[in-house]
Amino acid sequence: MTTQHTATKELNSAHAIDTPSVLREHRTGPYYAGVPEYMIDIYDWAYVNPKHVEILDRNIVVWVLLFLNAGRLMRRYLDQIRPGMRVWQVAHVYGDLVKKVAAKIGPEGTFHLTDVVPAQIEHAQRKIGREPWVRIIRQDAASYKAEQPYDLACSFFLLHEIPEEKKFQVVDRVLENIGAEGRAVFVDYHGPALLHPIRPILKFVNWWLEPFAETMWNNSIPSYASHPEKYRWNKETLFGGVYQVVTADPIRE
Numbered sequence: 001m002t003t004q005h006t007a008t009k010e011l012n013s014a015h016a017i018d019t020p021s022v023l024r025e026h027r028t029g030p031y032y033a034g035v036p037e038y039m040i041d042i043y044d045w046a047y048v049n050p051k052h053v054e055i056l057d058r059n060i061v062v063w064v065l066l067f068l069n070a071g072r073l074m075r076r077y078l079d080q081i082r083p084g085m086r087v088w089q090v091a092h093v094y095g096d097l098v099k100k101v102a103a104k105i106g107p108e109g110t111f112h113l114t115d116v117v118p119a120q121i122e123h124a125q126r127k128i129g130r131e132p133w134v135r136i137i138r139q140d141a142a143s144y145k146a147e148q149p150y151d152l153a154c155s156f157f158l159l160h161e162i163p164e165e166k167k168f169q170v171v172d173r174v175l176e177n178i179g180a181e182g183r184a185v186f187v188d189y190h191g192p193a194l195l196h197p198i199r200p201i202l203k204f205v206n207w208w209l210e211p212f213a214e215t216m217w218n219n220s221i222p223s224y225a226s227h228p229e230k231y232r233w234n235k236e237t238l239f240g241g242v243y244q245v246v247t248a249d250p251i252r253e
């Protein structure tokens, strides 16, 4: 069994971070400072190591990872945006999604993009950093408090990549940071239909690389909210249940 498998198995059982120190030694410097341990231990290769980010930040990567469903999943988010809106996206996404979001919001609006990893901030800056209505903020989404509420907040495939306790925190922050007329959108994995051909592939990928993903198969997104009763929830599943798009609108009292 490889070191990766051992670490993943331990995380699955106890969410314990136990990477051998020999592996941690090269993971120092500005690209690693302040990065949460789960990102370094599980997702260094995918999101933290700047050399890998350089290679991976492309549309083709997103399309392959999402089994060619990227377009319609992104549209579920983009269709909610009107020019002039105040929008928060909780984490960077590879490819041109953030460019499309920024363009759709336009100069009359505000786009705040948070991410907890320096290499991701750098790439987001490169893609959209020059637009005056865009702010890219290095911040853990689990503890983000906006100065003003947003019209729209979107978590695009973040929840399945974060430890369970963070899922609760991120869902609460997304809901807290939208205004009374605002909307939260969560686009993420879901439990595939039992006979779906992709199901065994995802089972393997989750076991190998994504130790926090499988709870999304069994737990509803509202179940991560401290006050789900305060929102009107809508859920759509796509691609035989592999993906879900969940919206939450505050219920007026």
Ligand SMILES: C[S@@+](CC[C@H](N)C(=O)[O-])C[C@H]1O[C@@H](n2cnc3c(N)ncnc32)[C@H](O)[C@@H]1O
Pocket: 039, 047, 061, 062, 065, 090, 091, 092, 093, 094, 114, 115, 116, 117, 120, 139, 140, 141, 142, 156, 157, 158, 161, 162, 166
């Ligand atoms: C949105 S998720 C997955 C997106 C999708 N797989 C893609 O192709 O980019 C990946 C991003 O989440 C960020 N991230 C992870 N944990 C975070 C947290 N607690 N707060 C903010 N961003 C986080 C990572 O740095 C990474 O940029």
